[in-house]
Amino acid sequence: MLPIDEDTADVFGEIAGIFARDGGKAHRTRVQDLWIASQAIQHGMPLVTRNGGDFRGIPGLELVEIEIPG
Secondary structure, eight states: OOOOOHHHHHHHHHHHHHHHHTTTOSOOOOHHHHHHHHHHHHTTOOEEESOGGGTTTOTTOOEEEOOOOO
């Protein structure tokens, strides 16, 4: 588990600012998703998810989308 610290908050602020300047229309992400993405970016880690649509378009994020067979 990665901590949410001051560095994570800085990354979060940068990303949130980009979306705010864009009128919030460029991305439908929720605040929690931005925190998760901020941690991945801060630590230089890819974000692996089944819900890529929640994270696509976040600047600086390496996104790995997986499909789990049902």
